[in-house]
Amino acid sequence: MRYEGNIYRPPSEWQSYILQVTIGCSHNACTFCGMFKDKKYRVRQLSEVLEDIDMAKSYYGSVDQIFLCDGDAISLDTKDLLKILHKIKRVFPDIKEIATYASPKGTLKKSKEELELLREAGLTKAYLGVESGDDRVLKATHKGVNVAQMTEAGRVLVDANIELYAIILVGLAGKEGSKENARLTAKIINDIKPQHLAAMTYMPVPDTPMYKDLQEGKFTVLTEKECLQETKWLVEGLDRFHMHFNSSHASNYLPIDGDIYSEKDKIINILNEALQHDITNLNKSYRAL
Numbered sequence: 001m002r003y004e005g006n007i008y009r010p011p012s013e014w015q016s017y018i019l020q021v022t023i024g025c026s027h028n029a030c031t032f033c034g035m036f037k038d039k040k041y042r043v044r045q046l047s048e049v050l051e052d053i054d055m056a057k058s059y060y061g062s063v064d065q066i067f068l069c070d071g072d073a074i075s076l077d078t079k080d081l082l083k084i085l086h087k088i089k090r091v092f093p094d095i096k097e098i099a100t101y102a103s104p105k106g107t108l109k110k111s112k113e114e115l116e117l118l119r120e121a122g123l124t125k126a127y128l129g130v131e132s133g134d135d136r137v138l139k140a141t142h143k144g145v146n147v148a149q150m151t152e153a154g155r156v157l158v159d160a161n162i163e164l165y166a167i168i169l170v171g172l173a174g175k176e177g178s179k180e181n182a183r184l185t186a187k188i189i190n191d192i193k194p195q196h197l198a199a200m201t202y203m204p205v206p207d208t209p210m211y212k213d214l215q216e217g218k219f220t221v222l223t224e225k226e227c228l229q230e231t232k233w234l235v236e237g238l239d240r241f242h243m244h245f246n247s248s249h250a251s252n253y254l255p256i257d258g259d260i261y262s263e264k265d266k267i268i269n270i271l272n273e274a275l276q277h278d279i280t281n282l283n284k285s286y287r288a289l
């Protein structure tokens with residue numbers, strides 16, 4: 001298989017064949033993110049991508065899931081993305097899932113009709129880095145959109161019937177803004193109503209602008225307990241609707257997995273207990289609900 005540079009995928013795509021359709025991220029400006037800082041964004045030659053699909057067929061025989069990378073394959077021209085999806089369907093007629101990262105700006109460039117066409121052609125899942133529901137945080141981290149635009153990006157994906165994984169970063173507002181960040185992030189998630197909410201924890205990445213802020217004392221990373229407290233405030237603010245909540249990313253201190261509609265109280269109880277005890281022991285006890 002042919003890949004350029006480091007490749008990233010969401011943890012839930014661990015079984016997917018990774019197909020690189022863009023190099024890097026078209027935005028590449030978020031101050032906390034170092035994933036594609038070494039890459040200059042470009043769209044990969046369509047002929048190469050189509051060849052890779054044939055190569056995957058000879059190598060794997062069949063695949064059930066494909067993840068389109070790098071940063072936001074959704075920013076590709078719709079015609080080209082459709083050609084890729086059609087080719088995947090021809091080569092792997094039994095494919096079950098095709099997923100991509102979806103940057104908010106890349107998503108908003110597509111009309112509802114285009115997104116529906118992509119869904120019909122097989123794009124079943126999108127991962128949207130919502131990060132925070134606080135306009136001040138989105139602005140400070142150079143996310144490139146405000147809360148209203150982020151909400152719109154999430155809503156159009158859900159409305160196009162593309163299964164949405166919203167990703168948020170606990171701790172992105174630092175200590176001072178933690179409670180408000182949790183409240184507003186719960187609000188944006190209630191407004192978008194994704195099927196999945198992946199809560200990750202902000203971890204400083206060397207050579208990023210936020211890392212510099214941290215070194216200069218302009219930002220404070222939350223402690224373990226402060227992260228759990230922010231997560232608790234967040235979960236408390238979530239409306240009861242069917243949404244799979246997951247905090248089992250390696251960046252998190254306490255892996256929790258559950259449905260917000262039926263298990264919200266249970267999740268809050270676990271967080272309450274964790275806040276009263278030694279977290280190291282709780283990691284063993286509450287690996288999952």
Ligand code: SF4
Nearest residue numbers: 025028029030033071
């Ligand atoms: S849009 Fe995503 S991949 Fe691109 S810089 Fe921001 S966080 Fe990183």
